[in-house]
Amino acid sequence: MTDKNGFFDLSKSTLSRRTALKGLAAGAGLAVAPGFIRYSQAQSSAPVKIGFQSHRTGIGAAYGRWYEKTTAAAVKAINDAGGINGRPVEVVIEDDGTDPARGAEVVGKFATQHKTDIVFGTLFSHVVIGSAPAAGEAKIPYFVVSEGHHVASTKLNRYVFQPGITDVKSQIQSMAPWIAANAGKKVTQIFPDFAFGYDHRDYLPPALKAQGADVIAQIAIPPTESSFTKYFPQIPAETEVIYHVMVGPAVLTFVKELGEFYGSNRPQLFGFMDSLEATDINSPGLEFLDGSHFWEGSPRYAQPDDSAAQKAYRAAVGIDDNGAAVGDPKDVSTASHMFGCWETLYVVKKAMEDAGYKGPEDRAKLVEATEALTEFAEGPEHPQGPKTFNGKIHQCFGIQNISKVEGGKLKVVHKTKIEDGLYEPEGDYTTQAL
């Protein structure tokens, strides 16, 4: 073997004075560059890696896209303010296909391949329930923005948290008095036939019963269904309120067919915004919704009494006063849920700073530090409103909005109080081994 090109000839690669000066200058330039100095106090300036399990494809894809936008905005805000413990935050995104099996694989991939510090993200409850065991096994903290009651039910494990969005059981409990008092006493429920829908099926009847109202029929619809008229004859004629919560790409069809079926001669409607997330409320055929009510996590439309924090949050994420992407009024956001990504990332930041988190070896400390949190004040970090956090059930509790459709917009007519949604914990995660 001959070395014709002199690759291995060390004598050729002498360090010239010019090269040395260049290198020095570049090094000095980096050191004064913005961003570098801020992280320089940290012992390690390696980024905090957050594995983001996103619904990029599958029936949750519209949510996934807006969750990514909100997360990117929150990470930018956190990094601009100096990162977490002086370290920049880096997000690694993997697609879970809105599929539980794929979700569990993605969690495993974050833990072993990307070696992220935590896993964060996803919405659909069956994906969370499917992924939670993988997070527990890998002992990697798993922060979800899912809305379902599965975290608070304490049936998952100690590594799963939901600190950014109130769970369904609490939402229902806090809104039931309003429904019974303002909408009607005989309620028919329409819900998706999977975990998230079952939370509604199980917790609405007792919550209404306590207010002297009754659920007279429950209609479960598969989440992949594309045509709904055939279910409507099951709605009893004496129904005063239709309580609807649907998910998936066919939500608009659902609401439209409901309109065709009833016309203006309809019972009262109370819906979860899930039935219309990422869908323009002024789509043709939805006129009959005028005057009906919706639950909203965070209001889609800008409200006259919006706080400065709420305004700043909307601007950072890039949504206009109608809750659509700035510059594209047809690209409607999932405003009722995605605020949870923003807030959860700030909870992660707080917990990591409390724990003095340095790397994956401190994951147990991070779990304990998160469990020790009790309150999140309303402000730039929590623009949706104040929240309390129960470390035993890993769940936060916040205010809920009830909005009325008026003139093609959603106007908040009632805000619940945090106390309205509190319930007896069903268990205690802190007794589980780490």
Add this chain to the structure above:
Amino acid sequence: MHFGPHLLLAALEGLVTSAVLALTALGLSLVFGVMRVVNVAHGEFFMLGAVLAWAISTAISGHPAIGFLAALVLAPLIVGAIALVAERLVLRRLNYNPEATIVATIGMLYIIQQLALTFYGPEARPVEPPFSYRILLPWFGYSGYKLSVIAASALLLVATWLVLTRTRIGLVMRATQYDSETAQAFGIPVDRVYGGVFALGAMLAAIAAVLIVPISQAHYLMGQDPLLLSFIVVIIGGLGSLRGTVVAAVLIGLSDGIISVFFSPTLAKIIATFLVAMVLVFRPQGLFGTESR
């Protein structure tokens, strides 16, 4: 709701399903009958039709009917052109080998679906119906547009039947289906017939999608259900038989509508799949199919 109106609603819903299903399945059946290609990407041509209908109808301002009619003409043509390109680039190079084309069309399914996700996005988007007349029955309201879908589909089916039985193109297609080698020996450009049939099959799916899209929105995953149901219809009706396809589509559509209104939609799917199994066991060529030679 009383039994009578309940049954009427079920039948109406079933007929709408049948109408769309018959068109989609007919496309699948034609492609198989003439080319012996199992087109797994058929549902994606359906989806493309819906997505293009959205794009065309939003690009054209004015009364919704203008945009819709433009979509009804243009979307199937574009889809047909895409199918023709796919046929020339992929299927022809595989010599229409049955096993290879199944794998190739599975590949096409994913390519089309992911391209739609990339360029169209994950949202379900609505197309405004050309007219929104609500028929008020004494017991419930029903969309007038849905009834017009049934009529339009029936017209298109008759037109397809006329083309197949009364025109020279139809004769050439039937000759190719009957025996492609002999047809070639008699000077029929079998290769071009294959290209045309594949495009026509995709166009039928696209037309069905344009008709349904004002009822259910355009979404990049919407091709899966029609594909499955089309296979069920084509297997029950007999591969390559126009009459069988239409009869099976009405059968499956009506039973789906009626069973899902009175019992549950899941049961309707179970029964349809069970029917397929029974047909395969007792009459493998389908209700109206002929024994393969």
